Amino acid sequence: MKKLRLIIEREFIAKVKNKSFIVMTFLSPLLMIGMGALVFFLMKKNDEKVKKIVYVDESGLFSKEIFKDSKTVKYEDFTKLGIDDSKKKVEQGDYYGALHIPKIDSLEVLANSIEFFSKDSPSMSIMGSLENKIEKKLRNEKLTKFGIDLAQIKASKIQSDIKMFNFSGEESSKAKNVASIIAGGLAGYMLFMFVMIYGTSVMRSVIEEKTSRIIEVIVSSVKPFQLMLGKIIGNASAGLLQFFIWGVLLFIITIVASSLLGIDMVEMQTSRIPADQMEAVKQTVSVNKFEQIIIEILSLPLFKIFVIFIFYFLGGYVLYSSLFAAVGAAVDNETDTQQFMMPIMLPLMLGVYVGFFTVINDPHGPISVVFSHIPFTSPIVMLMRIPFGVAWWEIIISMMLLVGTFMIMVWLAAKIYRVGILMYGKKPSYKDLWKWIRYNG
Structure with missing residues (x-):
């Protein structure tokens, strides 16, 4: 046991006296916090850059109310210019991309005919946001054609928050x-x-x-x-x-x-x-x-x-x-x-x-x-x-x-x-x- 204790002490002392051990012991938490702060800062800086998107709505279904500006995305209506001139202007100017909504009577066909043009591959979050806006508008148009009152549907929405308990009565939560x-x-x-x-x-x-x-x-x-x-x-x-x-x-x-x-x-x-x-x-x-x-x-x-x-x-x-x-x-x-x-x-x-x-x-x-x-x-x-x-x-x-x-x-x-x-x-x-x-x- 004495020999084992001596070996343990030798290994322990050799490890803790190592300069890299001492430095990383106190530096690692700061590095982790610094990395997290850097990632957060870069994400904030990325969100601060405003992306300008133009849209050409030939269908006449979409308005400025649908494409509302946010902190990071600004929309501009280029419908009067037409899609060809809009694409040229977007390519030459400081724009993120151009959204083309063609004139098609069938809502189902229209939903799969909309195009987006950009210099580089667009952000998935931007594309997801555009798809959500378009899907919501086309869905409302279809419901209106069915004679369904949109105000009543909106009024009927109810949010549920299920409370969670175990069998001893202790409450849990998300x-x-x-x-x-x-x-x-x-x-x-x-x-x-x-x-x-x-x-x-x-x-x-x-x-x-x-x-x-x-x-x-x-x-x-x-x-x-x-x-x-x-x-x-x-x-x-x-x-x-x-x-x-x-x-x-x-x-x-x-x-x-x-x-x-x-x-x-x-x-x-x-x-x-x-x-x-x-x-x-x-x-x-x-x-x-x-x-x-x-x-x-x-x-x-x-x-x-x-x-x-x-x-x-x-x-x-x-x-x-x-x-x-x-x-x-x-x-x-x-x-x-x-x-x-x-x-x-x-x-x-x-x-x-x-x-x-x-x-x-x-x-x-x-x-x-x-x-x-x-x-x-x-x-x-x-x-x-x-x-x-x-x-x-x-x-x-x-x-x-x-x-x-x-x-x-x-x-x-x-x-x-x-x-x-x-x-x-x-x-x-x-x-x-x-x-x-x-x-x-």
């Missing part, structure tokens, strides 16, 4: 679902990134020591299994420290942001807020949708999510890091790792895809449940399911399967590791790895 998606997606993505970053870090560390022949000196006094486990735990400790610092920085940023938004975040975090009180809070402070999502995130079982995140972080990390360590021991340089990396990365990527495309849609569906129990995908998929509410028995089964699997994988990886670290000059194959696993010497 904002809460969005908050669950954000919390689960963030946790799953962070775990994926941590496994990739620190798992490959273990692999590179093993390759570096192997190529420099330092590892031959180390294994003369330490068992290969202890060395591998020490590297994994040492890197995991550094990862947890970095995660903790990021959490503190993000918490500080959240507090600052909440003060700017005028939300009492400290009060919201004291306990989970019952549904009736939550609704009263929303009505009292007149929060908008974004603020509701923030409140709903804070009303989630954050402590439970945090504890489970730590477990799955460690479980998933140990599981994959042992495989990365085995790969690092089997090869002499990073170029040779490519043939072994893909089988390791596929389950990770599958977990991310299942999480974002299945869990978000149906968190309690059969695919989500199955992949939240498969040990190679459960660290990501289960984390994304937790904010939606998962029974304790499911979580316990998933945890037991993960623990059992990473114990088996660590054992198998250690068998590869103890032989591979002393192998040089030969590019190993899967057949060689199988021989090393079966070796009992």
Whole structure:
């Protein structure tokens, strides 16, 4: 145990003293915020540019009331010029495009005969907006021909907002679902990134020591299994420290942001807020949708999510890091790792895809449940399911399967590791790895 502790301390200190580790620990949250702010700024700048669109309405059905100007789009009526002259003027001038509505009696034929001319490929949002305006007008024209009063149809429209409850009487909401998606997606993505970053870090560390022949000196006094486990735990400790610092920085940023938004975040975090009180809070402070999502995130079982995140972080990390360590021991340089990396990365990527495309849609569906129990995908998929509410028995089964699997994988990886670290000059194959696993010497 003493030797294992020394290896863990050595790996941890070497990692946290690294300049890139220190810089990225404090710089990463700022870079993430900066990137988000840059994207938002560029989107705002893009929206500020006004697009001028001309239309030539030969049908006489459309008017300025249909093509209303917005902040980003201005419409001009070039019907008197005709489509040919309008196209020339648009091509030569500072116009976005020209819309041609021909004179056709049949509304069905007209709907599929309208043309749009532009210098470059038009924006999908612009085209969608034009199609919606045209479809709405042609639909109203058809209803009028059927003798249907449009005013009555407009008056008959009713919006429905279905209130959601579970059988214990606790109220849910669309904002809460969005908050669950954000919390689960963030946790799953962070775990994926941590496994990739620190798992490959273990692999590179093993390759570096192997190529420099330092590892031959180390294994003369330490068992290969202890060395591998020490590297994994040492890197995991550094990862947890970095995660903790990021959490503190993000918490500080959240507090600052909440003060700017005028939300009492400290009060919201004291306990989970019952549904009736939550609704009263929303009505009292007149929060908008974004603020509701923030409140709903804070009303989630954050402590439970945090504890489970730590477990799955460690479980998933140990599981994959042992495989990365085995790969690092089997090869002499990073170029040779490519043939072994893909089988390791596929389950990770599958977990991310299942999480974002299945869990978000149906968190309690059969695919989500199955992949939240498969040990190679459960660290990501289960984390994304937790904010939606998962029974304790499911979580316990998933945890037991993960623990059992990473114990088996660590054992198998250690068998590869103890032989591979002393192998040089030969590019190993899967057949060689199988021989090393079966070796009992």
